[in-house]
Amino acid sequence: MPHITLNTSEPGIRGLFRFRPETALPLNALVEALLCGPGTLTRGERELIAAYVSGLNECRYCYSAHAAYAAAQLPEGMTLVEQVHDDVDSAPVSAKMRALLDVAGAVQRGGREVTEDLVTAARAEGATDVEIHDTVLIAAAFCMFNRYVDGLATVLPDDPDFYTDRAQRIAAHGYLGVLQQEVIRE
Template sequence: MPHIPVPKESPGTFGLFQFRPETAVPLLELCEVLLRADNALTRGEREMIAGYVSQGNSSEFCRDGHFTIAALQMEDGFDVVRAVREMPDEAPISAKMKALLRIAEKVRIGGRSVLGTDVDAARDAGATDVEIHDTVLIAAAFSMFNRYADGLDAVVPENPDFHDVVAQRVVDQGYSRMARMIAEPAPAAGASR
């Protein structure tokens, strides 16, 4: 049961976003930039970082959502995500992604856990400074999102297809579309604009 009144039909951060749209819009725009804007890391790789951090934080809603979004945007995505979830060091991902996931895990624990040797290992595996920067920022942001959803005891969806539907919508339309929908809710039935 959420600690604040949120619509039951809007699980996870979605209900929290509806509760306070003025904070939701900039948070969703941050997601758009971090996870979908042009970047050397693919959208699937960035979503995988978000899912991986959420898994480490035991944030069920964010873990399942972002891993599903990642899987939809990668070749053999569901198999890759399953491997990353279970044994990331054995997963069929590049050495660069393994090094970046190690950095993301350390950020999740605490930013000062990231050492120069971790950054050097990522660079040696081919990561650019922008990719390292964005990995750290994604890991920090999703630790915050996880604490936001879990700290307010957001609703976990009961419908097993929820993440599939929302993930496909994010892949097709992005986070900015959600921000616009929250900022400008649909008029009530019979209301004129």
Template sequence: MPHIALDGDVPGLPSLLRFRPETAGPLSDLAEALLRGPGPLDRGERELIASYVSTLNDCRFCASSHGACAAVQLDGGMPLVERVHADPATAPVSDRLRALLRLAAAVQRGGHAVGDAEIAAARTAGATDVEIHDTVLIAAAFCMYNRYVDGLATVAPTDPRMYTQIAERLTTHGYTTVPPRP
């Protein structure tokens, strides 16, 4: 049960965006820029990074919703997402993406956990400075989103079909449109 009076029919972050529209715009704009805006990482890769960090943070809503978004945008679909969540070191992803996932995991542990070794590994695997930057920012932002969603105990559906519906909406319409009330 949420810690504050949220619309119980709306799960996760969207319920918080509706509760406090003054903060909805900047938070939604940030997600839109990070996950769908121009950049060298594929949208599916960005969603996978967000989902992986959310898994590390044990944020079921964000891990599931962004995992579903990654699944519809990446070859390999949900089985790939599940393998990355379980162990990115053995998941069938490129060396570049594997290094970026390790970098994201370091950010999740704390900013000072990112060291020369993580950056060098990402560069050796072919990551550009922009890809390194974007990975760090996605990981840091999702630590914030995860704490926001879980810190107010928002509803996280247990039915995977709900996350498929969320993914369809987000991949089609983006993050800046708050879904209408049911």
């Protein structure tokens, strides 16, 4: 049960967006830019970073959502997402992706945990400054989103179909497109 009285029964961050709709557009715009905007990392790879950080933070709603979104956009699907979640060091990802996930994990522990050695290692595997920047920002943003969702004890759907159904919509339309569709339906 949420810590505050929400004006909707929608789960997770969606219920919080309904409670304070003025936050929905800027927060969705940030996620759209980070996870769907132009970049050399695929949308699936960026979603994988979001899911990985959410898993480290033990935010079940955000992990479940972004794991489904990553799986919908990665050729290896949920199998890879779960392998990264269970043991990033042995997961079958590229050396560059592993180095970026190491950077994301450092951000999750604390911003100052991102060391020159981690950045140098990511660069050595071919990561660009933009990819390193975006990895840090995705990780930092998802730490905020995870704390927002869990800090207010939002409703958590247990049905995996809830997340996979939405994943198809996110993959097809992005975060702002889905937000716009939801507003129009009301």
